[in-house]
Amino acid sequence: MTEELAKKDAYIRSTEAVVVEAAPEGVVLDRTVFYAEGGGQPGDHGWLRWDGGELKITDTVRRDGRVVHVVEGSPPAEGTAVQTEVDWERRHLLMRTHTALHVLSGIIWTDYGAKVTGGNMQSGEARMDFELESMSAEFGREVEGKLNAALAGGRRVQVLFVLRAEALADPDLIRTKVSLIPEAVDPIRVIDIDGVDRQADGGTHVANTNEVGQVRVVKTESKGKAFKRMRIAVGD
Numbered sequence: 001m002t003e004e005l006a007k008k009d010a011y012i013r014s015t016e017a018v019v020v021e022a023a024p025e026g027v028v029l030d031r032t033v034f035y036a037e038g039g040g041q042p043g044d045h046g047w048l049r050w051d052g053g054e055l056k057i058t059d060t061v062r063r064d065g066r067v068v069h070v071v072e073g074s075p076p077a078e079g080t081a082v083q084t085e086v087d088w089e090r091r092h093l094l095m096r097t098h099t100a101l102h103v104l105s106g107i108i109w110t111d112y113g114a115k116v117t118g119g120n121m122q123s124g125e126a127r128m129d130f131e132l133e134s135m136s137a138e139f140g141r142e143v144e145g146k147l148n149a150a151l152a153g154g155r156r157v158q159v160l161f162v163l164r165a166e167a168l169a170d171p172d173l174i175r176t177k178v179s180l181i182p183e184a185v186d187p188i189r190v191i192d193i194d195g196v197d198r199q200a201d202g203g204t205h206v207a208n209t210n211e212v213g214q215v216r217v218v219k220t221e222s223k224g225k226a227f228k229r230m231r232i233a234v235g236d
């Protein structure tokens with residue numbers, strides 16, 4: 001099992017670690033600051049350095065429960081002491097993008113009563129699907145205004161570890177299908193954004209919504225009945 005430091009603190013950029021497994025497809029470490037792809041958030045990129053070598057980490061994925069750092073080139077042998085550093089510019093933009101999606105989903109639920117049915121993100125751009133009957137460009141502008149106002153409100157983003165029994169009784173978590181999380185997971189990791197959104201989540205987020213900056217709604221589209229998509233852009 002790899003100790004995943006980003007689950008508790010998304011701001012750690014680098015760490016010392018030891019290679020637990022070295023395979024052609026990637027490296028497993030005893031601890032990591034890298035986020036493995038999942039929940040709509042892409043895996044981290046960065047660098048793996050050791051005495052006499054350096055490799056670029058081009059992706060981070062989860063395979064059979066292990067966090068695999070995908071590298072280009074021959075990885076160092078098992079037991080090697082290494083230093084890892086995440087590509088912070090990319091990751092921080094992902095944290096901002098991911099946090100914006102939470103606030104967006106909270107607004108669409110609170111103000112329009114519509115649930116999220118899907119979503120995905122890259123660094124600086126994302127899409128989210130809603131169970132809505134219609135979605136116009138005008139609606140997009142209205143939501144953009146509300147989204148930026150909520151973000152600028154400086155709301156705290158907390159990482160909580162909630163006992164499963166408690167989580168299963170929480171209305172916000174019930175709505176976001178906490179019951180689908182495997183039974184062995186206890187406590188459950190919850191992201192709580194003050195007064196806006198609360199959901200079980202494994203991703204990385206900024207600590208305060210004002211760190212997200214300006215968000216633009218760049219596209220609204222209909223993908224079918226009660227299936228509407230909104231695309232947003234974060235950053236420059």
Ligand SMILES: [Zn+2]
Binds near residue numbers: 191201202204205
């Ligand atoms: Zn999240």
